[in-house]
Amino acid sequence: MNLIIDIGNTVAKIAVFKDKDIVEVFYDSNQTLENLPDICAKYAVEKAIAATVIDLNEQVSAQLACLPVPLLWLNETTSLPVENLYETPETLGYDRMAAVVGACEQFPGKDILVIDAGTCITYEFVDAAGRYHGGNISPGVQMRFKALHELTGRLPLVSREGRRLPLGKDTDTAMREGVLKGMEYEISGYIMAMKHKYPELLVFLTGGDDFSFDTNLKSIIFADRFLVLKGLNRILNYNNDRI
Ligand SMILES: Nc1ncnc2c1ncn2[C@@H]1O[C@H](COP(=O)(O)OP(=O)(O)O)[C@@H](O)[C@H]1O
Numbered sequence: 704m705n706l707i708i709d710i711g712n713t714v715a716k717i718a719v720f721k722d723k724d725i726v727e728v729f730y731d732s733n734q735t736l737e738n739l740p741d742i743c744a745k746y747a748v749e750k751a752i753a754a755t756v757i758d759l760n761e762q763v764s765a766q767l768a769c770l771p772v773p774l775l776w777l778n779e780t781t782s783l784p785v786e787n788l789y790e791t792p793e794t795l796g797y798d799r800m801a802a803v804v805g806a807c808e809q810f811p812g813k814d815i816l817v818i819d820a821g822t823c824i825t826y827e828f829v830d831a832a833g834r835y836h837g838g839n840i841s842p843g844v845q846m847r848f849k850a851l852h853e854l855t856g857r858l859p860l861v862s863r864e865g866r867r868l869p870l871g872k873d874t875d876t877a878m879r880e881g882v883l884k885g886m887e888y889e890i891s892g893y894i895m896a897m898k899h900k901y902p903e904l905l906v907f908l909t910g911g912d913d914f915s916f917d918t919n920l921k922s923i924i925f926a927d928r929f930l931v932l933k934g935l936n937r938i939l940n941y942n943n944d945r946i
């Protein structure tokens with residue numbers, strides 16, 4: 704079995720895979736990886752892969768250093784089943800690459816836009832020949848709400864849940880709709896622009912912040928919450944002989 708560890712800016716995701724299939728997924732603190740000992744005790748793990756977009760504290764580094772199985776760190780030196788055209792592979796967040804690999808595995812030979820809505824929203828493009836062209840980074844939903852509150856004198860911290868109106872009638876509804884509609888327009892804008900350039904485009908939506916919105920583009924959109932984990936699993940299997 705494979706142990707997959709994806710350490711994000713907000714949450715760590717840990718999964719166990721058997722071949723290509725997810726057996727179980729855990730959400731954990733990125734400061735403690737509390738569930739890791741139990742997971743290792745529960746499953747006959749043979750090898751592991753980890754990707755992180757944060758600097759790990761001593762506790763987490765030590766936990767990973769003493770895993771009882773070989774551990775592959777995903778970084779710019781890792782062999783990948785796609786070609787990486789990012790000009791600074793050493794600064795790339797490898798959760799982005801994992802999502803791309805996960806998408807290519809499901810639809811090889813397709814032009815794909817991957818949208819990952821987590822702490823940040825990332826947009827990645829990989830072409831039908833398996834070349835990752837790069838992509839864009841914008842603020843995630845919680846970050847938008849937090850920025851409006853923290854960088855102004857009078858705006859409260861508004862939560863995503865609550866009354867929605869097409870045009871705000873008070874501060875709460877104005878801010879909620881401003882953030883959520885802004886994200887929806889941003890996401891559908893990317894999809895439309897890329898679809899214009901690549902008519903056969905497929906789109907994957909992933910990340911912890913669920914997004915379903917009205918669009919006539921629905922038929923080309925696949926939602927897959929576990930795309931990064933699946934991509935990491937694919938990369939681990941791809942590197943089987945190298946770890
Ligand atoms: N079970 C869960 N545990 C933690 N966060 C969750 C969960 N389900 C949904 N979320 C949402 O997912 C967001 C984190 O998304 P994620 O893609 O994991 O971020 P990152 O990779 O940047 O850490 C949180 O801001 C939260 O709103």
Ligand SMILES: CC(C)(COP(=O)(O)O)[C@@H](O)C(=O)NCCC(=O)O
Pocket residue numbers: 711712713756794795796797798799821822823824825840
């Ligand atoms: C863009 C990100 C902050 C996204 O992180 P996440 O929302 O998944 O926690 C992360 O991939 C990152 O720190 N990237 C480094 C910069 C780059 O990819 O070029």
Ligand SMILES: [K+]
Pocket residue numbers: 819820821822823824825910
């Ligand atoms: K993200």
